[in-house]
Amino acid sequence: MGDGARRAEAGKGEKVADWADGRLGLYALAKANMRKVFPDHWSFMLGEICLYSFLVIILTGIYLTLFFEPSGVDVVYHGSYEPLNGVVMTKAYASTLDISFDVRGGLLIRQIHHWAALVFVTGMLVHMMRIFFTGAYRKPRELNWVFGWTLLMLGIITGLTGYSLPDDLLSGTGIRFADGAILAVPLVGTYLSFFLFGGEFPGHDIIPRLFPVHVLLLPGIMLGLVTVHLILVFHHKHTQYPGPGKDEKSVVGMPLLPVYTAKAGGFFFLVFSVLALMGGLAQINPVWAFGPYRPDLVTTGAQPDWYLGFSEGLIRVMPGWEINAWGHTLALGVLIPFSLFPLILIALGLYPFAEAWITGDRREHHVLDRPRNVPVRTGLGVAWISLYAVLLIGGGNDIVALRLHLSINAITWFVRIAVFVVPVLAFVVTKRICLGLQRRDRDTVLHGRETGTIKLLPRGEYVEVHEPLTPARLFTLTQHEQSPPYALGPLVDSNGVRRPVTVPQRVRARLARAMFGPGTRIPKPTAEEYRQLTRGDHH
Numbered sequence: 001m002g003d004g005a006r007r008a009e010a011g012k013g014e015k016v017a018d019w020a021d022g023r024l025g026l027y028a029l030a031k032a033n034m035r036k037v038f039p040d041h042w043s044f045m046l047g048e049i050c051l052y053s054f055l056v057i058i059l060t061g062i063y064l065t066l067f068f069e070p071s072g073v074d075v076v077y078h079g080s081y082e083p084l085n086g087v088v089m090t091k092a093y094a095s096t097l098d099i100s101f102d103v104r105g106g107l108l109i110r111q112i113h114h115w116a117a118l119v120f121v122t123g124m125l126v127h128m129m130r131i132f133f134t135g136a137y138r139k140p141r142e143l144n145w146v147f148g149w150t151l152l153m154l155g156i157i158t159g160l161t162g163y164s165l166p167d168d169l170l171s172g173t174g175i176r177f178a179d180g181a182i183l184a185v186p187l188v189g190t191y192l193s194f195f196l197f198g199g200e201f202p203g204h205d206i207i208p209r210l211f212p213v214h215v216l217l218l219p220g221i222m223l224g225l226v227t228v229h230l231i232l233v234f235h236h237k238h239t240q241y242p243g244p245g246k247d248e249k250s251v252v253g254m255p256l257l258p259v260y261t262a263k264a265g266g267f268f269f270l271v272f273s274v275l276a277l278m279g280g281l282a283q284i285n286p287v288w289a290f291g292p293y294r295p296d297l298v299t300t301g302a303q304p305d306w307y308l309g310f311s312e313g314l315i316r317v318m319p320g321w322e323i324n325a326w327g328h329t330l331a332l333g334v335l336i337p338f339s340l341f342p343l344i345l346i347a348l349g350l351y352p353f354a355e356a357w358i359t360g361d362r363r364e365h366h367v368l369d370r371p372r373n374v375p376v377r378t379g380l381g382v383a384w385i386s387l388y389a390v391l392l393i394g395g396g397n398d399i400v401a402l403r404l405h406l407s408i409n410a411i412t413w414f415v416r417i418a419v420f421v422v423p424v425l426a427f428v429v430t431k432r433i434c435l436g437l438q439r440r441d442r443d444t445v446l447h448g449r450e451t452g453t454i455k456l457l458p459r460g461e462y463v464e465v466h467e468p469l470t471p472a473r474l475f476t477l478t479q480h481e482q483s484p485p486y487a488l489g490p491l492v493d494s495n496g497v498r499r500p501v502t503v504p505q506r507v508r509a510r511l512a513r514a515m516f517g518p519g520t521r522i523p524k525p526t527a528e529e530y531r532q533l534t535r536g537d538h539h
Contacts, residue, residue, distance in 0.1 A: 034255075034256055034257045035255045035256065036234070037238070037251045037252070037253045037254065037255055038238050038251075038253045038254060038255075038260045039238055039239075039240040039241070039251060039252060039253035040254055041240075044238075045267065046123055046126055046127040046130055047123075047127050047233075048264060048267055048268075048271075049119065049123040049271055050123040050124050051226065051230075052267070052268045052271040053116045053117075053119045053120040053123060053271060054116075054120055054222070054226065056112065056113075056116040056272055056275055057113060057116045057117055057120060057219075058219065058223075060109050060110075060112050060116065061113060061215060061219070064099065064106075064109060064110065065215055067095060067098065067099050067103050067106065068092070068095050068096065068099065068165070069091045069092060069095040070092055070165065070207050070208050070210075070211030071090065071207065071208060072090050072091075072092065072167070072202075072203070072204035072205065072207045073090065073204065074088050074089065074090060075088070075089065075090070075091055075094055076088055076089075077089050077094050077097065079094065079097055079098060079101065079102065080097075080098075080101040081097050081100075081101050081288050083288075084097070084288065084291065084292075087291070087292060089167075089292035090167045090207065090292065090293075092165060092166060092167040092207045093167040093168055093287070093292045093293070096165075096166040096167075096287055097287070100287070100288065101288075108279050108280055109279075110279075110285075111278070111279035111280070111282075111283070111284050111285075112275050112276055112278070112279030114279075115278040115279050116275050117158075117159050117162065117305075118306070118307075119275065121152070121155045121156060121159060121305075121307045122306075122307075124148070124155055125152065125307070127148070128145075128152060129381060129385070131145065132348075132351070132377075132381050133371045133377070134241075134368035134369050134370075134371065135365065135368060135369040135374065135377070136368055137351075137352040138352065138356070138361070138365040139361070139362065139363065139364050139365060140236055140364055141232070141236060141239075142352045142353060142356070143232065144229060145349075145352050146349060147225050147228060147229045148229060149348065149349040150225060150349075151222055151225050151226065151229070153345065154218055154222050154225070155307075156307050156308065157218060158214060158218040158219065159305060159307060159308075160174070160178070160308060161210045161213055161214040161218065162214050163285075163305060164206075164207075165210060165211060165214060166285075166287045167207055167292065167293050168287040168291065168292060168293060169293050169294065169297060169298075170285075170287075170302055171287075171293070172202070172293025172294075173293075173298050174304055175202070175206065176202075176295070177304075177312065177315075179197070179201050181315070181334055182196065183331075184334035184335045184338055185335070185338075186330060196209070201295070202293070236366075237251055238251055238366075239365075239366055239367070239368050240252065240253070240367060240368065241367075241368050242368065242370065242475075242476050242480070243472065243475070243476050244471070244472040244475050244476070247366075247367065248363075248365065248366050248367060249366075251366070303399065306392065309391070309392040309395035309396065310341065310392060310395070311337070311338075312394075313390075313391030313394030313395035313396075313397075313415065314337030314338075314340055314391055314394070315337040315338070316395060316412070317391075317394040317412050317415045318333045318336060318337045319333060320333040321336075344384075344387075355377070355515075357508065358486065358508055358511045358512050359485075359486065359512065360486050369480065370480065371434065372433075372434040372437040372438055372441070373438065373480045373521070374434075375431040375434035375435055375520050375521070376514065376516070376520050377515070378430055378434055379426070379430040379431040379434070380427065382427065382430040383423035383424070383426045383430070385426075386423050386426035387419065387422070390418045390419055390422050390423075391415070391419065393411070393418075394411075394412070394415035397412050397415065431520070435520075435522060438521065438522035439522050441524075442523075442524060442525055444469065445469065445477050445478060445524070446530060446533050447466050448466035448467050448469055449469060450464060450466060450467075451465050451466065451467045452464070453465040478524050480524070482521055482523065482524060483516075485509075485513050485515070485516040485517050486509055486512040487509055487512070487513070488501055488506070488509045
């Protein structure tokens with residue numbers, strides 16, 4: 001091929017590029033964004049794990065949709081799994097057996113799909129906790145926090161709907177649990193149940209109705225939210241951990257192209273390979289071992305996936321209280337836990353706005369907090385996690401009692417007490433640990449790092465030599481702000497007139513003092529203190 005042909009081909013390519021750029025503005029867009037800088041820290045990969053596992057869920061779900069039959073019509077099974085031959089079951093359960101035993105690679109794809117769903121929800125929860133503990137939800141990222149929180153809620157609901165589709169005995173027990181919670185809703189509970197199931201439980205409509213919700217509605221909404229979430233992440237400056245050269249106006253890291261893109265692509269295949277190994281080596285949800293769902297049977301040791309254990313724990317440990325009035329029964333033993341579950345999660349979703357109202361901070365924040373420097377927030381996060389762990393034990397109280405050879409009543413009463421005691425203890429202990437770490441940071445800044453070297457002074461005294469910190473380390477330990485919390489100020493002005501103070505202002509002042517007041521922080525060293533202690537030979 002001659003040079004003329006090469007020039008002609010290059011010219012054609014340039015013409016196509018110019019044509020596309022003239023109509024889409026791709027060149028200016030690429031030039032402005034392809035060199036965007038992303039910080040390098042292992043915790044930022046948590047969000048990538050969520051994204052990549054979601055993509056695996058979509059891909060494997062498309063494959064499973066080709067073979068699954070979402071029908072509640074009863075058939076007699078005649079298939080490869082001989083122990084269930086001749087058993088009456090729904091078409092949904094029969095097609096799930098066919099996918100597991102007759103479709104090439106069907107069981108592997110089923111298990112990868114299930115494991116990816118668990119990793120997706122786990123990754124989202126851990127990712128949100130990282131954002132919570134570091135304050136990454138502050139302005140301008142409040143909406144992105146809401147989008148992430150919504151994705152977590154939709155992920156839980158999508159997991160419940162997908163978990164229920166096979167119509168095996170375990171998933172059917174979960175649907176029965178959900179139906180009992182719906183029936184506990186005052187006034188409209190029965191109508192909601194009949195509308196959802198197409199009549200009296202279990203009916204024949206629940207699976208055909210859950211199927212489009214699981215494969216179309218919820219994934220479509222989640223895909224849109226993921227797209228918006230990524231656009232906002234790309235639009236805003238990426239958050240970064242404190243360190244030299246890092247401030248609210250500059251980001252230290254790697255460019256999107258080629259470094260970050262190459263690393264992200266490799267990490268996707270790493271996540272995919274781990275999920276494939278889990279799907280191939282670790283059995284999960286063996287529906288053939290449970291058998292088809294029958295309303296008169298319950299699987300021994302039936303447990304939901306871990307992300308729903310919170311709700312089941314609430315209901316299992318709640319006393320069976322009821323109110324009978326005017327010929328109606330109000331099942332408080334189900335209604336109260338059923339109401340607390342979304343309320344606790346809603347409180348988590350609204351926290352960034354509550355903190356912004358308490359602090360009155362309207363500035364943009366791109367540098368993350370060290371959790372130890374915000375002890376109350378960190379304590380609240382640990383208290384929430386401890387509450388979740390306690391209720392997860394409550395959701396599996398029968399399994400815990402069986403494994404530990406304890407009374408199930410003892411486990412239940414332990415959880416009932418621990419629900420109120422453990423979060424408080426977790427909060428207090430976490431706050432004290434954070435304050436202790438702040439004291440250590442203060443001492444390290446003022447006195448330097450312990451070297452283990454012992455020095456004999458002329459007057460016969462032995463002291464340990466401390467090594468001064470590097471400027472970079474000093475900056476990292478002292479860059480955080482310690483602004484005074486919001487206060488009401490004088491209640492009487494200079495003329496002796498009492499200033500009106502509203503109830504929200506009083507509440508805000510008390511919360512601000514509790515969260516950011518003197519008892520929640522150790523004053524960081526001032527420049528004068530540092531100069532006095534480091535002047536001369538202070539060892």
